[in-house]
Amino acid sequence: QQQVKQSPQSLIVQKGGISIINCAYENTAFDYFPWYQQFPGKGPALLIAIRPDVSEKKEGRFTISFNKSAKQFSLHIMDSQPGDSATYFCAAMDEGATNKLIFGTGTLLAVQP
Amino acid sequence: DTGVSQNPRHKITKRGQNVTFRCDPISEHNRLYWYRQTLGQGPEFLTYFQNEAQLEKSRLLSDRFSAERPKGSFSTLEIQRTEQGDSAMYLCASSLVVSGSANEQFFGPGTRLTVL
Numbered sequence: 001q002q003q004v005k006q007s008p009q010s011l012i013v014q015k016g017g018i019s020i021i022n023c024a025y026e027n028t029a030f031d032y033f034p035w036y037q038q039f040p041g042k043g044p045a046l047l048i049a050i051r052p053d054v055s056e057k058k059e060g061r062f063t064i065s066f067n068k069s070a071k072q073f074s075l076h077i078m079d080s081q082p083g084d085s086a087t088y089f090c091a092a093m094d095e096g097a098t099n100k101l102i103f104g105t106g107t108l109l110a111v112q113p
Numbered sequence: 114d115t116g117v118s119q120n121p122r123h124k125i126t127k128r129g130q131n132v133t134f135r136c137d138p139i140s141e142h143n144r145l146y147w148y149r150q151t152l153g154q155g156p157e158f159l160t161y162f163q164n165e166a167q168l169e170k171s172r173l174l175s176d177r178f179s180a181e182r183p184k185g186s187f188s189t190l191e192i193q194r195t196e197q198g199d200s201a202m203y204l205c206a207s208s209l210v211v212s213g214s215a216n217e218q219f220f221g222p223g224t225r226l227t228v229l
Contacts, residue, residue, distance in 0.1 A: 103155030
């Protein structure tokens with residue numbers, strides 16, 4: 001029940017295309033869903049986050065879509081750029097509990113010029 | 114730089130040796146977390162502090178691991194009698210929790226541990 005499943009494991013997108021990464025969770029107590037971006041040798045950096053009271057959140061080229069009934073959420077990167085090439089992790093948290101993040105296994109994104 | 118800092122950035126040690134890592138959180142943040150990340154995986158929770166109190170420890174944190182946050186500011190993570198399976202990136206994160214509402218966790222650059 002604590003797992004967060006992420007797919008795909010890797011993704012290749014052409015410059016200017018849309019990158020889509022999907023995550024699913026089981027624990028209905030989760031109420032905070034962030035996405036992190038990680039470059040090699042660096043720590044994860046918070047990209048965007050959503051709570052279940054909204055179905056979509058957009059910040060610049062990054063959008064989270066959230067489906068509470070399906071217990072799924074996804075990250076969309078519009079107009080993907082080579083600089084977006086990194087590993088992306090979804091995560092989930094029960095804010096009323098310990099606030100520890102449960103991470104997905106990551107998606108390695110390569111944006112080809 | 115006002116972000117989370119970690120030292121050292123890299124540590125190579127021989128099996129059986131003890132190692133200690135330090136984390137300096139963002140100054141006003143009251144919560145501090147330790148995670149471990151192995152190659153190709155997402156970070157896994159180890160433990161967290163609310164100010165100086167250690168409130169939860171994962172089952173991943175064996176008796177050889179100990180963490181402290183003595184004055185509610187910086188934290189140390191010590192691994193005794195290191196094993197090759199301890200090789201990983203050790204990540205520290207901090208957040209400001211106000212009135213029970215959690216805010217974002219900000220991660221440091223990590224300490225890469227290699228046990229030979």
